[in-house]
Amino acid sequence: MWVVRLPNWLGDAVMATPALSALAGEREIVLLGRKYLKPLFEAFPGVKGFIPLSEGRLGLFRTAKELKRHAFSAGLLLTNSLSSALIYFLSGIPERLGYAGDGRSPLLTRAVPRPRERLHQRDYYLRLLEVLGVRVRDRRLRLFLSSSARKRAGELLFGLSGPLAVLAPGAAYGPAKRWPVERFRGLAEALLREGWSVALVGGAVERPAGEALVAGLSRVRNLCGRTDVATAAAIIEKAAVFVSNDSGLMHVAAALGRPQVAIFGSTDPEATGPLNLRARVVRKPLSCSPCLRRTCDRGYRCLTEISVEEVLQAIREVCET
Numbered sequence: 001m002w003v004v005r006l007p008n009w010l011g012d013a014v015m016a017t018p019a020l021s022a023l024a025g026e027r028e029i030v031l032l033g034r035k036y037l038k039p040l041f042e043a044f045p046g047v048k049g050f051i052p053l054s055e056g057r058l059g060l061f062r063t064a065k066e067l068k069r070h071a072f073s074a075g076l077l078l079t080n081s082l083s084s085a086l087i088y089f090l091s092g093i094p095e096r097l098g099y100a101g102d103g104r105s106p107l108l109t110r111a112v113p114r115p116r117e118r119l120h121q122r123d124y125y126l127r128l129l130e131v132l133g134v135r136v137r138d139r140r141l142r143l144f145l146s147s148s149a150r151k152r153a154g155e156l157l158f159g160l161s162g163p164l165a166v167l168a169p170g171a172a173y174g175p176a177k178r179w180p181v182e183r184f185r186g187l188a189e190a191l192l193r194e195g196w197s198v199a200l201v202g203g204a205v206e207r208p209a210g211e212a213l214v215a216g217l218s219r220v221r222n223l224c225g226r227t228d229v230a231t232a233a234a235i236i237e238k239a240a241v242f243v244s245n246d247s248g249l250m251h252v253a254a255a256l257g258r259p260q261v262a263i264f265g266s267t268d269p270e271a272t273g274p275l276n277l278r279a280r281v282v283r284k285p286l287s288c289s290p291c292l293r294r295t296c297d298r299g300y301r302c303l304t305e306i307s308v309e310e311v312l313q314a315i316r317e318v319c320e321t
Contacts, residue, residue: 001030003029003072022135075093
């Protein structure tokens with residue numbers, strides 16, 4: 001039995017799903033990851049279980065103790081951190097495989113050199129498996145939703161009429177990835193005038209901005225902070241169009257194959273763009289972009305110069321395909 005350490009961030013974990021599918025086709029696997037990912041990944045085909053990471057000062061040692069109890073034969077790291085390799089080392093897993101770097105190579109039984117060429121994050125994970133001799137048959141992102149998540153999504157959306165536009169105004173990376181909230185409101189107002197209904201998804205930290213975004217509008221529902229990631233995914237699955245910043249939920253929409261518009265600021269769509277034939281990326285190709293910075297001292301022009309009309313036009317294009 002293998003244990004696979006999932007990436008910490010939602011988007012990275014979703015981009016790792018082709019790697020999970022490939023490995024599950026050849027090995028029995030259990031996933032190790034942050035607790036919030038469990039509702040979305042515990043039902044993934046071929047996965048035999050999900051072990052949440054223990055948190056707090058002693059979390060590393062508690063997690064290692066739990067892994068030791070399972071007596072895994074091998075452990076694969078999809079993370080690059082020293083601490084994740086140390087957990088596997090302390091747990092006594094005989095084979096410990098992952099990319100080299102961050103001073104962790106001595107803790108691994110096979111440390112694979114990181115690729116020198118520029119790769120999309122999905123292909124970064126797949127390259128590791130290919131080097132380890134795992135055959136990759138399908139490179140598509142995949143998610144599998146439970147009936148309970150779909151039922152909860154239906155309850156939260158009950159009463160909305162017209163085609164559903166799901167908007168995700170947040171992004172954990174920082175303000176250099178977030179299209180201004182007032183632009184999202186302008187987009188919501190324009191969609192409502194055209195007969196759409198609108199739902200917002202995101203974490204609890206986005207809820208206050210969501211309330212300001214929907215204030216005074218009808219046929220709009222702010223669901224930020226009211227769902228786990230599986231229910232948010234089930235809401236996105238019902239969308240006639242999904243609009244977001246470069247965020248984890250953007251990759252969820254890509255994995256579900258929804259028509260989507262992704263707004264990019266400081267980050268690079270060639271490295272983390274949505275892998276979805278039904279996606280459109282809206283960005284401004286400024287000389288300073290992509291800078292990959294979290295904040296900006298130049299007025300966030302790469303975001304503020306993107307108009308509501310440009311995003312509306314991208315929505316019309318993806319909805320026509």
